[in-house]
Amino acid sequence: MEQDDKQSGGGERAAWMSVLARASYDDLLAVAAAIDLPDAEIVKPAESGTLMIEARAGGSGRRFNAGEATVTRCIVRTGDRLGYSYALGRDKKKAVLAARLDLALQDDARRKEILAAVVEPLCAAQTERRQHASRSAAATKVEFFTLVRGDG
Amino acid sequence: MYVAVKGGEAAIRATHDLVAQMRRGDPCVPELDTRQIREQMKLAVARVMNEGSLYDEDLAALALKQSQGDAVEAAFLMRAYRTTLPRFGSSAPLDTARMAIRRRISAAFKDLPGGQVLGPTYDYTHRLFDFALEAAGLTAAPAVTPGGAPLDESMPRVPDILGSEGLMEPERALPDDPAPCDVTREPAEFPIDRDGRLQMLARGDEGFLLGLAYSVQRGFGANHPFAGEIRMGETSVRYRPEDLGFEIDLGEITVTECQMINQFSGSKDAPPQFTRGYGFAFGHSERKAMSMAIVDRSLKCRDLGEAADYPAQKEEFVLYHCDTIEASGFVEHLKLPHYVDFQGELELIRKIRREHDERAAEPALFTPSEAAE
Numbered sequence: 001m002e003q004d005d006k007q008s009g010g011g012e013r014a015a016w017m018s019v020l021a022r023a024s025y026d027d028l029l030a031v032a033a034a035i036d037l038p039d040a041e042i043v044k045p046a047e048s049g050t051l052m053i054e055a056r057a058g059g060s061g062r063r064f065n066a067g068e069a070t071v072t073r074c075i076v077r078t079g080d081r082l083g084y085s086y087a088l089g090r091d092k093k094k095a096v097l098a099a100r101l102d103l104a105l106q107d108d109a110r111r112k113e114i115l116a117a118v119v120e121p122l123c124a125a126q127t128e129r130r131q132h133a134s135r136s137a138a139a140t141k142v143e144f145f146t147l148v149r150g151d152g
Numbered sequence: 153m154y155v156a157v158k159g160g161e162a163a164i165r166a167t168h169d170l171v172a173q174m175r176r177g178d179p180c181v182p183e184l185d186t187r188q189i190r191e192q193m194k195l196a197v198a199r200v201m202n203e204g205s206l207y208d209e210d211l212a213a214l215a216l217k218q219s220q221g222d223a224v225e226a227a228f229l230m231r232a233y234r235t236t237l238p239r240f241g242s243s244a245p246l247d248t249a250r251m252a253i254r255r256r257i258s259a260a261f262k263d264l265p266g267g268q269v270l271g272p273t274y275d276y277t278h279r280l281f282d283f284a285l286e287a288a289g290l291t292a293a294p295a296v297t298p299g300g301a302p303l304d305e306s307m308p309r310v311p312d313i314l315g316s317e318g319l320m321e322p323e324r325a326l327p328d329d330p331a332p333c334d335v336t337r338e339p340a341e342f343p344i345d346r347d348g349r350l351q352m353l354a355r356g357d358e359g360f361l362l363g364l365a366y367s368v369q370r371g372f373g374a375n376h377p378f379a380g381e382i383r384m385g386e387t388s389v390r391y392r393p394e395d396l397g398f399e400i401d402l403g404e405i406t407v408t409e410c411q412m413i414n415q416f417s418g419s420k421d422a423p424p425q426f427t428r429g430y431g432f433a434f435g436h437s438e439r440k441a442m443s444m445a446i447v448d449r450s451l452k453c454r455d456l457g458e459a460a461d462y463p464a465q466k467e468e469f470v471l472y473h474c475d476t477i478e479a480s481g482f483v484e485h486l487k488l489p490h491y492v493d494f495q496g497e498l499e500l501i502r503k504i505r506r507e508h509d510e511r512a513a514e515p516a517l518f519t520p521s522e523a524a525e
Contacts, residue, residue: 010398018401049370049452051391051402053207054245054332057346058323058430059409062333064347066354066432069389069393071208072241073404084396088389088403090208130252131302137254137385140270140297144262 016105016115017098019123021087022040025094027125031118032097040076040100046073046092074099081106157489175220189213198406198435199223203476204230205336205355205432207405224357224480231477242331244390244399248409250306255436258310260413265517266307271384272436284397310381311411311428321416321427349451349471350444354432356474357515358440364464364474365446371448372462377429380413384436408433410441412451419457427456 010017020028028040050068057064069088074095083103085095105114154502176183190197190213200212204227211233215226238454255271258264270276278384314320332347341346353361368375386404393400410431418424450464453472473479 002457003168010400012488015397021401021403047238048236049240050206051240051389052242052334053389053405054243054431055248055350055407056245056323056325057350058311058411058428059248060312060325061323061430062326062347063329064350064354065242065332065334065336066246066351066407067202067207068234068239069204069243069405070237071391072209073240073393084393086391086393086396086400086402087205088208088343088405132298133254133386134252134302135298135300136296137269137271138301138303139296140272141299141303142270144268146262 006137013102013106017084017086017102019087019100019119019126020098022123022126023094023098025091027098028094028097028101028118029120031121032101034117035104035114037100037104038078039101040078042074043077043082044073044075046072046074046085046095046099048092061117075112076100078103084111157491171239175218176234183271184217186210186213186217189216195209195436196223196427197223198433198437199358199440200226201434202437202440203355203357204228204234206230206234210434224476225349228477241393243402244392246387246389246407248383248387248407249309251306251383251387251407251409252305252404253303254385255382256307256381256383256385257379258381261310261313261380264307264310265313266304269303272439287293307383309383309411311413311426314413314426319425320413321422321425323428323430340471342471343454343470344467346448346452349467350430350432350448352471352474353444353447355476356444356471357476358437358443360474360476360479361443362439364450364470367462368446368450368464373464374453374458374462375414375429375446376450377412377414377446377449379442380406380411380428382410382438382441384408384438408435408437408441410445412442412445412449416456422456427452473493 049071051071053066053069054063055066056062070090071086071088071116072090072092072095073084073086074092075085076099081103083099083101083106085098085100085102087095101114101118105111105119174397190209193213193216194209196216197209197212200215200223201207201209201459203223204212204215206212208230211230212226215229216223218229219225222352253266253269253271255273256264256266256269258268262268301311311320312324315322332351333345335348335351340352344352367373369377385406387407388404389402390399392398392403408431412431414427414429414430416425416427429445429447429452431443431445431448433441433444447464447470450462451467452458452466453460454467
């Protein structure tokens with residue numbers, strides 16, 4: 001199973017992990033209530049640490065370390081299949097729930113159902129938030145006019 | 153030399169209680185919730201994250217509450233806490249061209265692909281008090297009517313627009329794109345490369361960098377900057393955990409980026425062109441990003457063959473002294489007991505004084521003609 005994910009380069013799994021990472025614990029809890037989420041064995045309990053955030057000089061130049069950010073991760077297991085969660089912040093409850101959801105989503109028999117019940121509504125809400133923020137910023141789009149000076 | 157002092161436990165315990173009491177203030181006034189600080193003191197939160205060099209809005213809000221709003225003390229709490237956390241790794245370099253823009257302006261170009269977006273800014277306010285904010289509970293924020301269409305998902309960085317004409321100093325990745333140095337792991341050595349410089353400036357004190365940037369503008373430096381672009385918004389943090397084997401998106405952080413454009417008359421190696429200074433900060437931190445960009449450009453003097461005559465051009469001076477925590481630590485440690493040091497100094501000055509007095513009291517061993525010399 002794991003091997004398949006590595007070969008796929010993330011793909012669909014990376015996409016749902018991103019949606020889960022961006023959701024809050026309360027958001028996850030609300031949507032997870034709609035499905036029968038199987039129990040999982042904890043492989044690595046939720047742990048908070050940091051990630052060094054890299055940026056590039058001028059946006060496109062040489063790499064530099066901009067500062068760290070807190071990150072929380074968790075790994076759970078059923079059989080030989082592993083569920084992962086990595087997200088910004090220090091929410092350990094969210095990390096465990098997201099890892100269990102990632103694990104459940106790898107089950108071919110249930111993927112479609114869980115994508116529809118959990119991932120798609122979260123993704124839609126996140127897209128809606130992003131669009132709203134973008135349109136609010138767009139309301140402040142400005143056209144400046146330069147005035148022609150007198151004979152300079 | 154530091155010599156331990158003993159005692160004072162009871163007084164120190166009492167001062168902890170007293171500071172907690174001062175922090176709480178008048179108990180008739182409701183206590184601040186850290187979520188209120190996170191949501192309503194966002195610019196202070198951003199400063200603490202920058203100088204604490206740790207992105208976590210909740211922790212920065214807690215730090216501000218615990219330090220009674222003292223940004224330097226709050227940044228110190230962030231740095232101290234960071235040392236207790238394991239570091240999982242490094243993110244992929246942020247792609248700020250794909251930032252979800254909330255503000256993006258250029259003072260150099262009027263018509264930009266993607267447009268000028270004012271976003272939330274105090275620039276066009278009158279700096280008059282809004283006393284309505286004083287009347288708690290009465291201030292529902294006016295809702296912005298969103299524009300019809302969202303902004304472009306990707307906006308070119310302004311200096312890159314001129315870059316295509318060859319008039320702008322390019323910003324290109326190094327061959328093989330090596331991992332950057334990390335001043336939190338290896339102490340900085342001078343002369344330092346730009347990666348180390350940018351890291352130190354990003355952690356640096358806003359006030360110190362602002363003062364230096366101002367000195368450059370006033371003539372204590374050779375640069376006349378234009379704000380080529382300032383952009384602020386949300387950027388995805390991407391990371392490839394080794395055990396997972398593919399890159400994942402961990403969520404997004406708010407960042408501010410500033411590109412300063414400066415004239416450069418050319419050297420024997422480089423044609424006349426515009427040169428760039430870069431500023432980067434967590435959160436909405438425009439003043440910091442602008443100051444950093446001006447100082448970054450100023451510190452390019454060595455690479456560009458410019459004379460380093462002014463304070464803002466001297467990298468050891470700037471980078472060794474811009475760190476809030478180091479600077480306040482060294483200045484403020486003077487408050488702590490130095491009794492033994494001072495006792496030593498006191499004895500020394502007494503001895504010198506005694507010798508001085510003895511010399512003065514001794515009968516003259518020389519003739520008046522010698523004394524006149």
